[in-house]
Amino acid sequence: MTSRSNQAFLLVLAVLAVLTPLAGGISPYYYDILIGIGINIILAASLNLINGYTGQFSLGHAGFMAVGAYLSSWLTLQAGTPSGPAGLALFAAALLAGSLGAAVAGFAVGAPSLRLRGDYLAIVTLGFNEIIKGTIQNAEPLGAQRGLGGMGKYTGFFSAFACTAVTVLVIHNLVRSTYGRGFLATHGDEIAAESVGLNTTRYKITAFTLGAFFAGLAGGLYAHFKQFIHPEAFGFTRSMDIVVMVILGGMGNMAGVCLAAALLTVLPELLRYVAHLELLPGWLRHVAENRMIIYSLLLIVLMIARPQGLLNFKPAKVKS
Amino acid sequence: MPTLLRSFLLPAVITAAIAIHAPAQDRIKVGEFASLTGGNASFGQSSHKGTQLAIDDLNSAGGVLGRQLQLITEDDQSLAGQPATIVQKFIAQDKVVAVLGEVASSKSLEAAPICQQNHIPMISPASTNPKVTEVGDYIFRVCFIDPFQGTVMAKFALAHGWKKVALLTDVKQDYSVGLGEFFIKYLKENGGEIVKEQKYSSGDKDFRAQLTSLKAAQPDAIFVPGYYAEVALIGKQARLLGLKMPLLGGDGWVGDSLLKVAGNSLDGSFFSCHFAADDQSPVVQAFVKKFRARYQETPDDMAALGYDSAMILAEAMKRAGTTQGDKLRDAIAATRNHPGITGSITLDEKRNAAKPAVILTISDGGFKFQQTVAP
Numbered sequence: 039m040t041s042r043s044n045q046a047f048l049l050v051l052a053v054l055a056v057l058t059p060l061a062g063g064i065s066p067y068y069y070d071i072l073i074g075i076g077i078n079i080i081l082a083a084s085l086n087l088i089n090g091y092t093g094q095f096s097l098g099h100a101g102f103m104a105v106g107a108y109l110s111s112w113l114t115l116q117a118g119t120p121s122g123p124a125g126l127a128l129f130a131a132a133l134l135a136g137s138l139g140a141a142v143a144g145f146a147v148g149a150p151s152l153r154l155r156g157d158y159l160a161i162v163t164l165g166f167n168e169i170i171k172g173t174i175q176n177a178e179p180l181g182a183q184r185g186l187g188g189m190g191k192y193t194g195f196f197s198a199f200a201c202t203a204v205t206v207l208v209i210h211n212l213v214r215s216t217y218g219r220g221f222l223a224t225h226g227d228e229i230a231a232e233s234v235g236l237n238t239t240r241y242k243i244t245a246f247t248l249g250a251f252f253a254g255l256a257g258g259l260y261a262h263f264k265q266f267i268h269p270e271a272f273g274f275t276r277s278m279d280i281v282v283m284v285i286l287g288g289m290g291n292m293a294g295v296c297l298a299a300a301l302l303t304v305l306p307e308l309l310r311y312v313a314h315l316e317l318l319p320g321w322l323r324h325v326a327e328n329r330m331i332i333y334s335l336l337l338i339v340l341m342i343a344r345p346q347g348l349l350n351f352k353p354a355k356v357k358s
Numbered sequence: 359m360p361t362l363l364r365s366f367l368l369p370a371v372i373t374a375a376i377a378i379h380a381p382a383q384d385r386i387k388v389g390e391f392a393s394l395t396g397g398n399a400s401f402g403q404s405s406h407k408g409t410q411l412a413i414d415d416l417n418s419a420g421g422v423l424g425r426q427l428q429l430i431t432e433d434d435q436s437l438a439g440q441p442a443t444i445v446q447k448f449i450a451q452d453k454v455v456a457v458l459g460e461v462a463s464s465k466s467l468e469a470a471p472i473c474q475q476n477h478i479p480m481i482s483p484a485s486t487n488p489k490v491t492e493v494g495d496y497i498f499r500v501c502f503i504d505p506f507q508g509t510v511m512a513k514f515a516l517a518h519g520w521k522k523v524a525l526l527t528d529v530k531q532d533y534s535v536g537l538g539e540f541f542i543k544y545l546k547e548n549g550g551e552i553v554k555e556q557k558y559s560s561g562d563k564d565f566r567a568q569l570t571s572l573k574a575a576q577p578d579a580i581f582v583p584g585y586y587a588e589v590a591l592i593g594k595q596a597r598l599l600g601l602k603m604p605l606l607g608g609d610g611w612v613g614d615s616l617l618k619v620a621g622n623s624l625d626g627s628f629f630s631c632h633f634a635a636d637d638q639s640p641v642v643q644a645f646v647k648k649f650r651a652r653y654q655e656t657p658d659d660m661a662a663l664g665y666d667s668a669m670i671l672a673e674a675m676k677r678a679g680t681t682q683g684d685k686l687r688d689a690i691a692a693t694r695n696h697p698g699i700t701g702s703i704t705l706d707e708k709r710n711a712a713k714p715a716v717i718l719t720i721s722d723g724g725f726k727f728q729q730t731v732a733p
Contacts, residue, residue, distance in 0.1 A: 065450040070443050176530075183532065184489060185438075185464045187471065264442045266468040271438030307443070310432060330395050330435060 043211055050203045054196055061195035069195070071307055073263050075300045076198035077256045080205045082283035082299035083292065084252035089281065090290035091213050092245040093225030095156055098147065098163035099253050099280045101170040102140040104272035106254025107261040108180050110136030111189050114262065119190035129192035129262060133201075137254040143170070144250020148243040167277055174269045185268035186261075193263035201259060205252045210292050212248070221245060225290070286340060288347015298348055306333055385428040386421075386681055388413070388671065389448030391459040391469065396436025401461040401660050405483050406431060407653055408664030409458055415648075416668070422675045429668075430454065434465060441469040449476050455681035456480065458667050461660055463487035470497045477683040479690055481671055483663040484632070486609075487532070491709040496687050498709045500666045500698065502733075504533050507608040507630045508540030510715045510731045511581060514628065515606060516550055520578035523606075524554040526568060526592065528584040531560060537583035537608050553577050558588065565592050569599050581606045586613030593624040604628060612659065617723055625722070630715045632659035633700045634727035637716060645699045659700070666698040670705075701730065 061069065081099060088096045110132040117128050143166075151162040175183050212218040223231040224238045231238050261267045283302050287295030309329035312318070340348075390409055393402030413429040421427060430452050434440035441460065448454045449472070457473050457480040460466045466485040473480040474494035482490055482499040491497045515523055523545060528534035542552055554575035556568035569592070572580060580596070582589055582605050589611055596605065607629035617624070635646050635656045645665065649657040657665075670693055675681055678689035696703040701714040712733050719728045 067443070067447040067450040070446045074443070183464075184487060185467055187467060260439075264439060264468065265471055266442070268438040268464045268468070270436075270464065275437065307447075310447070314430065330433070 043207060047203060047207045051200060054199050054203070058194070058196045070263075071304060072195070073193065073198045073259075075303045076202045077260050077263070078280075078283065078299040078303045079202050079296045080252055080256040080259070081280045082287065082295045083202075083206050083209055084249045084256070085280050085284050086287070086290065086292065086295045087209050087213070087221070087252075088245045088249040089284050090288075090295065091209075091221040091225060092242060093289075094242060094245065095160040096163040096246070096249070097160045097274070097277050097281065098165075098167035098170075099249070100272040100274070100276035101163075101167035102144055102250035102253035103257035103260070103276070104170050104174060104269070105140040105143045105250075106133075106136035106257030107267050107272070108136075108174060108186065108257075109139040109254070110258035111186055111261045111267060112180065114189055114192070115186075119188070121190065125190060125192060129190075129197070133255060133258040136258040137251045140254025140257065141247045141251035144246045144248075144253075145243060147250075148246030152239050152242055164274065164277070167272075167274060171269045171273055174272075183269070185266055187266040189262050189265050191262065191265055193259045198259050198263070201255055205255065206292065206296065209248075209252070222290075282337065286337070286344075286348060288344075288350035291347050291350050294347045294349030301348075305336065306330070309333060385426045386423070386675070387428050387430060387452055387454045388668070389445070389452060389454035389457045389459075390429055390431045391434050391441055391444045391448075391457070391465070392431065393436040393460065393462065393465070394431075394433035396434075398436040398462055401484070402433075402436070404658050404660035405459075405461050405664035407649070408657065408661035408666075409483070409668045411649060411652060411661075412665040412668035412672070416672050422672050423679065423681070427672070434460070436462070436465075438464065438468065441465045442472060445469040445472045449473075449478055454478065455675075455683070456671050456686060458483065458664075458671065460485065463490055466490045466497075467493065470494070473497065477687070479671075479674075479683065479687045481667045481690065483667040484660055488710075495691075495709070496683075498670075498690055498705060500670055500700070500703055500711050501632060501663055502713060502715060503710050504536040504608075505540040506733065507715060508537040508542075508583065509544045510630050510717075510733075511537075511583075511606050511608065511628075512541045512544035512548070512550065514630075514717055514731055515545065515579055515581070516548055518579075520604075521550045522553045522576070522578045523550060524556070524572045524575055524577035524580045525552055526556045526558065526565075526572065526580055526582045526584075528560055528588065529557045531585070531610075533608075533610060534583045534585075538581070541581050541583070558584075558592075560585065560588065562588060563591060565595050566599060569596050569601060573599060573601050577603060579604050579606055583608045583610065585610040586616040587619075590616050590619035590624075593620040593627065597623040609659065617720070622723055624720045626720070628717055628719050628728060630731070631718050632716065633657075633662040634716045634718055634725070637727045637730070641697060642699060662699040666696075666700055666703065669698065670696055670703065 085099045088094050113132040113135055114128055147166045151159055154162055174180050180186055213221050220236045220241045223236055224241045228238050283299045284295055287298030309332055313329055392406045393399055413427050417426050432444040434444055445457060448457055457478055461484040463485040466482045467490055470480060470493035474496050479496050484501045485499055486501055486504050488503050491499055525538055527538040554572050556572055558565055582592055589607060605627040609631045611629040646657060674686060674689035678685045691705060693705045703711050703713045706712050714730045714732045716730055717728045718725045
């Protein structure tokens with residue numbers, strides 16, 4: 039299994055290398071959406087490890103993203119945003135540093151909040167998200183309430199999607215490894231898992247740390263793509279968006295979660311397009327102008343139609 | 359029937375489709391991004407209404423350069439990350455000639471580098487943070503910047519003979535600190551005196567300690583350049599402590615809840631602002647009438663600034679004789695004494711608007727136009 043997914047990973051990288059020059063030729067708008075898909079897949083896949091596989095409920099994923107975004111941006115800005123190979127090396131190092139910083143933050147939340155479950159844990163992570171946001175809002179070197187700009191546009195098609203592939207592969211392989219079965223066991227029944235000798239505490243911390251690591255990676259990619267970051271970009275709304283992707287995709291279903299992340303990135307932009315179609319009658323365009331209402335309605339419909347997730351076709355468990 | 363369809367109906371349909379589409383291709387496209395939903399929706403809706411009104415006015419007067427204008431509006435949901443995507447769409451898909459937006463400085467700061475890189479002029483209606491136009495020479499604004507209001511209020515205080523002024527600033531807000539600095543500078547240079555300075559933080563509820571200390575200094579007036587939520591409480595507590603001197607402030611005071619919370623305790627206070635709907639100048643009254651007829655509501659500063667941003671763009675197109683980016687930029691930069699709703703607007707070398715501020719007073723639980731102060 040593992041060797042097969044490694045082969046698949048190499049294949050994905052090769053395909054990416056071929057596609058990269060092509061991606062440079064498309065409209066900057068489509069390019070923006072495309073990179074957005076990659077970043078959202080990283081976010082959703084990493085939250086899937088925490089919320090999906092391990093069964094914890096984190097509402098603070100955007101906070102980890104913020105740590106990665108601000109730390110990596112601060113580093114590249116300090117280094118003077120060089121271009122060429124030096125810039126790429128710096129970018130790689132900054133991304134790694136940002137991800138590690140986020141992982142430390144993930145560990146910091148995971149460790150003390152382990153005594154909490156469900157709703158209580160959700161509130162702690164939510165609070166943590168606000169603490170990070172509030173700290174940045176008051177940190178003058180990070181631009182405080184003005185936001186931080188001037189980063190080099192280092193993120194490209196290849197770097198974004200190579201990171202996406204790495205994230206999906208690592209999490210996919212991890213939960214299927216002998217060690218990784220423990221995440222699912224923690225999710226399934228914590229007491230039963232403990233009784234067969236699994237250290238569920240460690241699994242929860244690992245899930246938080248690793249999930250935060252990849253969220254930090256997504257943050258770094260985001261910051262060096264948009265070239266401007268603002269504390270408001272990493273608030274509760276953002277965290278909730280990621281949670282919706284995971285739930286819509288089906289908790290713990292990797293392919294479904296990736297698909298949902300892509301779908302929820304494209305959908306609002308698609309509705310934008312519909313709202314401006316000149317051929318539509320006036321009243322229909324007026325309806326489409328309220329695209330966020332339509333978007334929310336679609337979410338409700340999707341959740342009613344597929345509560346188990348977009349791609350979850352396994353029969354529901356029989357309850358005895 | 360199929361033959362009939364092919365020979366008559368189909369060409370007819372195609373012709374009709376072309377006829378519908380033809381004006382669309384000739385129209386000059388202008389992109390507008392605004393927070394139509396989300397936290398800043400009340401600002402975004404207002405500025406959008408003003409902008410749309412300006413575009414419709416221009417079109418009913420025959421358009422610009424013999425062509426009609428098309429305003430393409432996109433909602434950024436008050437979310438960071440959206441403005442960049444929207445502006446990419448404007449430039450790559452819609453091929454707009456210029457971009458209008460936004461009210462919030464953080465949104466303008468996100469969009470501005472993309473406009474700059476693509477050499478598409480951008481005019482912000484109401485982003486007052488000085489950094490916005492520092493992004494590059496394609497970025498303009500039609501509102502005054504934060505420091506200016508401090509100067510205006512100092513001028514106003516001196517004109518009323520209030521030479522001993524105390525200061526109460528919000529240390530958490532760049533806006534408040536900036537206004538305070540420029541207020542002190544102007545006042546001291548022109549014979550005034552700061553008798554006492556006190557500070558607070560956004561979110562504070564109790565200001566009695568600061569106010570008691572200010573009271574001991576016996577100032578003629580107190581400058582409170584904060585936001586309405588705190589200012590309302592400050593006003594209330596100041597009256598309870600027996601401070602009878604007027605309070606002075608900036609456009610941060612504008613907010614529905616200011617008077618709801620403060621009641622009549624702020625009566626006799628003054629603040630600077632972009633626009634007053636009860637200003638009796640004919641330009642303002644004509645605009646207010648038009649706006650009320652169209653939307654059944656009274657325009658606020660954002661609506662007036664949105665209107666001015668679109669009008670300045672259209673004027674520049676007329677003067678440039680083209681919509682080509684570089685020439686349009688030069689024409690916008692050359693805007694001098696544009697008769698806007700928010701006063702006579704001249705764009706300076708830093709692409710900021712030099713224009714008068716409006717001073718409002720509070721009496722009988724409402725805002726009233728007091729006077730206009732030139733820069």
